[in-house]
Amino acid sequence: MSSQLSTTTATTDLGSQPRYAAIKAYIRAQIESGEWPAHFRVPSENQLAQDFNVSRMTARRALSELTDEGVLIRSQGLGTFVAEPVPAGSLLEVRNIADEVAARGHSYSNRILKLEQTEANTEVAVALGLAEGAAVYHSIIVHLDNDLPIQFEERYTNPTLVPEYLHQNFHAATPNEYLTRVAPLTEVDTTVEAIGADEAVGTALEIKQGTACLQIWRRTKSSAGTVSFARLVHPGNRYRLGAQLRF
Amino acid sequence: MSSQLSTTTATTDLGSQPRYAAIKAYIRAQIESGEWPAHFRVPSENQLAQDFNVSRMTARRALSELTDEGVLIRSQGLGTFVAEPVPAGSLLEVRNIADEVAARGHSYSNRILKLEQTEANTEVAVALGLAEGAAVYHSIIVHLDNDLPIQFEERYTNPTLVPEYLHQNFHAATPNEYLTRVAPLTEVDTTVEAIGADEAVGTALEIKQGTACLQIWRRTKSSAGTVSFARLVHPGNRYRLGAQLRF
DNA sequence: TGTACATTCTTGTATATACAAGCTTGTTGG
DNA sequence: CCAACAAGCTTGTATATACAAGAATGTACA
The missing domain is CATH 3.40.1410.10 (Chorismate lyase-like)
Structure with missing residues (x-):
């Protein structure tokens, strides 16, 4: 948090993908590799923000989108958890x-x-x-x-x-x-x-x-x-x- | 924007529902009433922000969620439009x-x-x-x-x-x-x-x-x-x- | 003992700001 | 005429900050 000085003010990434996508990919990888099983408690927004050197809102976006996609389940006051795997798309x-x-x-x-x-x-x-x-x-x-x-x-x-x-x-x-x-x-x-x-x-x-x-x-x-x-x-x-x- | 002085600094609503939900409800109502037909261009983030006296990010959230839900379609540089209706019920x-x-x-x-x-x-x-x-x-x-x-x-x-x-x-x-x-x-x-x-x-x-x-x-x-x-x-x-x- | 309260986590909502990037339109110069 | 460029809109990404609210835990007081 305090180490977040000058280098990055905003700017979309160099490579291509946005930062929240990188966090999403990381979380997905952990789940798919079995590292994080169903019901596993994933790091909090603040933790992820620190780990990935992004703001809390960016980490939050990754978690929120994965929640919308059914990968995670969030609960206010408790935390964020890996959802039951449902590997399928819509009809x-x-x-x-x-x-x-x-x-x-x-x-x-x-x-x-x-x-x-x-x-x-x-x-x-x-x-x-x-x-x-x-x-x-x-x-x-x-x-x-x-x-x-x-x-x-x-x-x-x-x-x-x-x-x-x-x-x-x-x-x-x-x-x-x-x-x-x-x-x-x-x-x-x-x-x-x-x-x-x-x-x-x-x-x-x-x-x-x-x-x-x-x-x-x-x-x-x-x-x-x-x-x-x-x-x-x-x-x-x-x-x-x-x-x-x-x- | 400039009229956004003291009264509201943050604070979740009194009634109950969050502000972005009110905007979503408004947009849904316009669409369901037929006021805004398919392909209709809905107000921009800035316009909605002004109309509802919220920040752009809050207006944006309403539009984004409705987009995720398939109600709207967004296109960078062009605007936000009412999507084709998809009456998928049955299940x-x-x-x-x-x-x-x-x-x-x-x-x-x-x-x-x-x-x-x-x-x-x-x-x-x-x-x-x-x-x-x-x-x-x-x-x-x-x-x-x-x-x-x-x-x-x-x-x-x-x-x-x-x-x-x-x-x-x-x-x-x-x-x-x-x-x-x-x-x-x-x-x-x-x-x-x-x-x-x-x-x-x-x-x-x-x-x-x-x-x-x-x-x-x-x-x-x-x-x-x-x-x-x-x-x-x-x-x-x-x-x-x-x-x-x-x- | 046990209830009530304060602390400290967590996620949720909201704002203000900045810059990036896509598209349209108008203007300017060849 | 029209190509090139500059504005001026739009959405997209990212940050920093603030406060609200739910849940757990420990602590102090009756």
């Missing part, structure tokens, strides 16, 4: 799983199990608003986080709304990335349920049959109609879907 | 299971498996913002739809925020119904995951152990603090959680 953010994996600092990859053009059965036809027997793209992809399967994705896409070459290039990125780029989505219908893994899912995700999984049905529509119809399956113990709602 | 609607059952034209009932006052362990204490060992209400209730168990509910309630008689009357309706009536909720934290039923859940829901279930963690907060912390388990094949998202 909306599930869209691009590659980004999500990257955000965790892990490596993303995928395996294409099926990529074909086929005829819509009744269920698919209804979901996509097509006639039964109409041509649709069908794909099954497994998404991996650090080579660990975290999502099984089966998708039916409406070919009248998405050019064929996109389908052929799904492996380059995720289908959603392409789809959102080409056809701006106007509405997403999501249904969440729990299932026991069947044989196909179990094999793809490398888990035992019957293991509890989170299954997300998603129908995405653009202004022109229903674009695609997907079924996303996550192993229950490897994924958490978080949602924060304010009103 | 919230799961709250009152009795209503939901009634809406299906079925008969609602429940079984109380536990109803006690106990001491908070570390996990519960942190979730409720209480000290370890503090008194909390603990309840386990099974909800039935036409005598078929559809939800296992385990709940920890903060007794400082909810009078005791409410706890004793939980069976009359659902806890959530009481809680929302007594303490208007300001925020709900929801996490969804898939689990295999353990023994307690299996027995209560009359399903085999290991059956895939949807587990919803929910932390509800009011302005006074965290009200309760619940764990809701649904048999996977008997429940569907719908969410509609527009953007």
Whole structure:
């Protein structure tokens, strides 16, 4: 505090990131490394301010933002604590799983199990608003986080709304990335349920049959109609879907 | 700015709410009344500071928080604008299971498996913002739809925020119904995951152990603090959680 | 013994100030 | 005409300071 004389009067950093971001990164690192477990009491604002040679308000900002992000829990008079880990984004953010994996600092990859053009059965036809027997793209992809399967994705896409070459290039990125780029989505219908893994899912995700999984049905529509119809399956113990709602 | 002399040097408000909250409320009201439509440019920090007779940092806080909450969009050099409305509800609607059952034209009932006052362990204490060992209400209730168990509910309630008689009357309706009536909720934290039923859940829901279930963690907060912390388990094949998202 | 009070932590609110940085607009000079 | 520059707005980062308020702990007094 008293040693805070001339050198720094304000000035955004040289490197690039703001100072509060450095503190946030530090705290996140401590938590992710296991150094600071859940319920661990993190240093106080004043302590952090001293350690990082910043003002209390800057240290405070780091703690406050992490609290907003659900990483920490604060309590007046008591202190700041590491929150229960909930490594997941909101329902909306599930869209691009590659980004999500990257955000965790892990490596993303995928395996294409099926990529074909086929005829819509009744269920698919209804979901996509097509006639039964109409041509649709069908794909099954497994998404991996650090080579660990975290999502099984089966998708039916409406070919009248998405050019064929996109389908052929799904492996380059995720289908959603392409789809959102080409056809701006106007509405997403999501249904969440729990299932026991069947044989196909179990094999793809490398888990035992019957293991509890989170299954997300998603129908995405653009202004022109229903674009695609997907079924996303996550192993229950490897994924958490978080949602924060304010009103 | 110059008119900011003696009367207020700092001091938290008399009434109750902080000043930035008043500004937030004002902005929200303008938006909700339709006065400020989407893409409308809201007053600048300096303008608001002047209008509300607060410092720029306080006005800034109101704008920043509303931005975090998705109500506004800010852009350096340009200004602050009203965001596209995102009526993402649905997850919230799961709250009152009795209503939901009634809406299906079925008969609602429940079984109380536990109803006690106990001491908070570390996990519960942190979730409720209480000290370890503090008194909390603990309840386990099974909800039935036409005598078929559809939800296992385990709940920890903060007794400082909810009078005791409410706890004793939980069976009359659902806890959530009481809680929302007594303490208007300001925020709900929801996490969804898939689990295999353990023994307690299996027995209560009359399903085999290991059956895939949807587990919803929910932390509800009011302005006074965290009200309760619940764990809701649904048999996977008997429940569907719908969410509609527009953007 | 035990309650009441003061101290000392903590986080929360609020202000005033400074400078950085992005964008628009107007002005000036080639 | 138009490119370059200078103002003048905006938001963004950072500091120093002040006081409020919740929670724990120790202490003194009845």
